[in-house]
Amino acid sequence: MSEAEQIIRIAARGDGVTAGGTHVAGGVTGDALLPDGSLERGPHHVDPPCRHFERCGGCQLQRMDEDILAEFVRSRVANAAEGQGLPTDIVTPAYLSPPKSRRRATLHAINGGGRPVIGFREARSHQVVDLKECHVLAPELFTLVEPLRQLLSHWPGKYACDIDLACAEQGVACDIRKLTFEGLDQTQALLDFAQGEGLTRLTIDQGYGTEAIWEPEPVSIDLGGISVGFPAGAFLQATADGEAALVGAAREWLGDCARIADLFSGLGTFAFALRDGAKIDAYEASRDSSLACLLASRRRQAGVEAHHRDLFRNPLRAGELAPFDGVVLDPPRAGAKEQVGQLAASAVPRIVYVSCNPQSWAKDAKVLVEGGYELREIRPVGQFRWSTHVELVSFFERRE
Template sequence: MSQPDEIIRIAAKGDGVTSDGRHFAFSAPGDRVLADGTLELGPRHATPPCRHFGTCGGCQLQQLDEPTLTEFVASRVANAASGQGLEPERITPPHLSPPRTRRRTTLHAQRVGGRIAIGFREMGSHRIVDMHECHVLAPELFAQVAPLRRMLAAQPGKLAVEVDMALSEQGVDLGLKGLKVEGLAATEALLDYARRQSLARITLNQGYGPEGAWEPEPVTVRLGGVPVSLPPGAFLQATRDGEEALVAAAREWLAGASTIADLFSGLGTFAFALVGPGTKVLAAEAAREAHLACRMAAGRAQVPIHALHRDLFRNPLQPDELNRFAAVLLDPPRAGAREQVGYIAQSTVDRVVYISCNPSSWARDAGLLVAGGYRLAELRPIGQFRWSTHVELASLFVRS
């Protein structure tokens, strides 16, 4: 009788893989595949904490114990590097965000059979998993789900709403896309809801872009100790601790740099953390609202940040512009920044810190830097999206 095959690793999309290449969802290394295709669970298989796991598309890896989850995050980054022939001089142990720390999310709400379902979508489906618990969202965000379900249930007609939530200094910032609020009574009911829930802001998008409906005081986030306006839908790092881990890496690696170009700077997450006595920062960003928020906050705080409104995909900084800086930090979208990185590789900049939310596009771009004369000095894997296959990283490149 043949021996049961064993799960030996977790693939990039979260499936367990056997030695002969078969894939099994929701398995862990050490699980054994029996003759009938069922799994005999091994010692590294954890009991998923959430009742929705296996259906909800928000998590893919709750079946892994903590050491195996940590190993997955580390291997995603290491494999991306080795796949491009990159050899980091140092890889640090991964940082994993704890449960219930996610401070921003997008949920979906829809009327289904006379009731409101609100939550993430099912895996590989447009169906919504009606959320009754969540082990990744910050408690302040999850606490809004049940009241929001009741509020939406009182709305007339068909309903399909996209729900954006983020934690600001003033509380929960709520954005609703697709909800029609017409007439005085409906508007007053929405404002009463905002008051009862002590929301920082409600923004409605009824087909013409986000419009503020409730904001008793300006909504801000604190970056590098500086309060910065938070435009509706603006990018925030997924968790505070993840942001702190990324910022700590940048501060350590760029200590002593007198001039830093922060590219794809957003609201200024890194710019405000890096600026200081003896350090000036250029913050280049294409999104107008984020750029203006950064510029105004820098002006109020009287710190030497020059905010530049510039689309670095269409108009990347050229080598002669980059050569004015002692260091460059970039944190591009998931697609990476191939053209901008190509110009950095042609520059004389000594140190480059590359923050990435996509190890694959990062590895492609990192290859350009190495080919241009940089060495990959350090890699730090970051798992802000706990129990997800979404992995981030910080990396340091130094001119040889």
């Protein structure tokens, strides 16, 4: 390399890429790769706010300013669409969740016989970074890290457990998996921790199923103004504002529909938000989530009918979709190949597809377009700030 090469974009895993195609770890759009292999910072390269950056696998993009971060999120979605021959001029600017807004997360705790280590794993490694600060977690979640260290510092033997934290209406729910306990002393330590930290729930899964240690009142989350029971392990959008962005798009595009099917509905994030003036049928494979949705709807007479159904093995057929004038679906990362095939063969006028994986979404979107739908708009959403994990919400209308 005889002269400096400017970095012109960010690759999917967060590396900078020069015009010549060279990948540069730590590079940002506008930086220059010098002939000696060093990096000269450009106008969009900033100091990462967190001391753990580059070790912690929770963030990959803290060295970018807001403009480049937003463009990265948008380009991930646009590139996925382009790869399947879908239009990219309908991709809007990205929405980004602010720092310290993540309301759910899974931390890992390990003990090799010494001091507990609690945090996120390093990138592509099972090593755990011992968190001293975090700029993505909501403060009420991060403040539990040190008390968890204190709790586990007295735990006998070796362990490697997962700690699910989530902000509920009543406070923070803490669900610990792969941690064994026995006897009155350990049980009392868990109770003292839960009470002392004001947890709304503490559960332990020793490998035989979830066991409630502390739950003074039923735990719930607010979805569309309805309090819905929140079972341990149930899905919750990563940030409240990110959820609002996704839900707002669905309301905008399906707000005047009379009957809507919510597919892969979880606890009813979209179902309850869309219920005003519409009859909603919510389909979900998780029995606990489907039951929580059903009970909440009946308790408040919210007009949401919940159905326990595995849409991977038993998708709604085109004929079953006939009564609906709108569909919203939010499948797991793998996408919804079988269900999308039935949607493509249906006559549903409008479809809102929410996705946490632009690549699987693009494949499904192509099927819908080939089946007679027009892709009207795509909105990228960066709920997982400073991460390469990207989400989107998209709108399809059946061509006449």
